[in-house]
Amino acid sequence: MTDRVPRSSRSISAGRKLFGRPRGGAAGRGESRRSVGGSPWVNSVPETPEVLHYTAFSDDPAGGNPAGIVLDAAGLSDEEMLAIAADVGYSESAFLTGASSAAYTIRYFSPKAEVPFCGHATVATAVALGERVGPGDLVFATRAGTVPVSVTRQDDGTLRATLTSVEPxxxxxxxxxxxxxxxxxxxxxxxxxxxxxxxxxxxxxxxxxxxxxxxxxxxxxxxxxxxxxxxxxxxxxxxxxxxxxxxxxxxxxxxxxxxxxxxxxxxxxxxxxxxxxxxxxxxxxxxxxxxxxxxxxxxxxxxxxxxxxxxxxxxxxxxxxxxxxxx
CATH class of the missing domain: 3.10.310.10 (Diaminopimelate Epimerase; Chain A, domain 1)
Structure with a gap:
């Protein structure tokens, strides 16, 4: 028998998540056990990092694509990042693993594997950083290449991010x-x-x-x-x-x-x-x-x-x- 997902993607088939929701634990929604203290820069030795929850491509938290974001992932192993992404349960979570004057190093994990680039998690991370340091230009070093991102504030206060892709x-x-x-x-x-x-x-x-x-x-x-x-x-x-x-x-x-x-x-x-x-x-x-x-x-x-x-x-x-x- 084939394992076919439902025609309406509002329901879940065979226990799989559609885009996931937090299930609690260290990567639960909102504030978790350790805060980055409002700083966007990556710390070197995280314990249990704070996992932020943002949506991208919507100004409504109930719309768009949610992403988990860890701003201080420098001390996390691949296995730990994958475990956090699986616990958060969204389609992808983003991890800032380093920062310099030139770029943020960013990695992306789905609940099952690392992916080289994720657009919605990039937008979500840029918005999260924009809330902390204000609008402006950012650069993300991804495993697919360098991705510039511009963050702007709209008249209604909404932050909007524009990413520029690698060569397609x-x-x-x-x-x-x-x-x-x-x-x-x-x-x-x-x-x-x-x-x-x-x-x-x-x-x-x-x-x-x-x-x-x-x-x-x-x-x-x-x-x-x-x-x-x-x-x-x-x-x-x-x-x-x-x-x-x-x-x-x-x-x-x-x-x-x-x-x-x-x-x-x-x-x-x-x-x-x-x-x-x-x-x-x-x-x-x-x-x-x-x-x-x-x-x-x-x-x-x-x-x-x-x-x-x-x-x-x-x-x-x-x-x-x-x-x-x-x-």
Whole structure:
């Protein structure tokens, strides 16, 4: 019998988390056993670090994509960071493991594994730092490369972060791998939009881009968790980015994330950057444009991601609001 996740991603299948919630313990919500004292700089020997909880791509704590954030992770081992991420239970948590005058060193862990780059956790971390030191420019050294981030304060006081991706690229997917992905998703090939051929896109992490022909197809998601997870491990994919184009500049997107141990990611900055690279590479949008991505609506956590493409610059800019999740 296949282990298929529910069509409505508001419920949980086989005990797996969709995007996770804190389960208590050292990584519980809000204030934990040791505080960084308001300083954004990384301390050298953490005991049980404070885990902050922020959402990205929404100014509503109940929307967007939540992330755990540890500002003082310099003394944590890989195993300890993974354990904290698993206990927090969100799709990813971010850990600042070092800081210099040039950049913050940041690492990202899902409940199951480290990932090279995570857009929403980057935005959430930038907002958390912005609350402590004010708006401005930051640089994050990730395992995928250097990611500049600009934090601005809106007229209503909301903080907004814009990340600039590493150099992106787009590649073909083998027909047999695409067939396996569609079988795992239970999506007939006839339900795809022929104007958007499936490709693997990278802008910090690898994502398979698959476009639905209708909003109804995008909303009706029930996939084989284990089968898709196995394919994604083999192809080194972080998520599958499922998209539907509402108009020239607006897309609705969803991101199954079984390799991270969650059914679906509510708002995926790295995939948004990859989608921007894909759309430009295939000539589906102008070289310079601004796109709006809606994600999380089918999960009850709506978020909005803004994707900017600039002429003469291959990098992709992804921006969104952020907010602290109250205890």
């Amino acid at each position: 690229h787009v590649e073909d997917i083998a027909p047999e791998d695409l067939a396996e992905a569609l079988a795992a998703l239970d999506w007939p090939a006839g339900d795809l939009d022929p104007a958007f051929p499936p490709r693997v896109a990278f802008a910090g992490a690898r994502h398979l881009v698959v476009a639905a022909a209708t909003r109804e197809r995008l909303a009706d998601l029930a996939y084989d968790f284990g089968r898709l997870e196995a394919l994604m491990h083999r192809l080194d994919l972080t998520t599958v980015q499922l998209v539907w184009r509402a108009d020239a500049d607006t897309f609705h997107v969803r991101d199954p994330f079984p390799v991270g141990g969650v059914v679906e990611d509510p708002a995926t900055g790295a995939a948004a950057a990859a989608l921007g690279a894909y759309l430009r590479e295939l000539g589906l949008v102008p070289e310079a444009t601004v796109l709006t991505l809606h994600q999380g609506e089918d999960m009850g956590r709506p978020g909005v991601l803004t994707v900017e493409l600039r002429a003469g610059d291959r990098r992709i800019r992804v921006s969104g609001a952020g907010a602290r999740i109250p205890a």
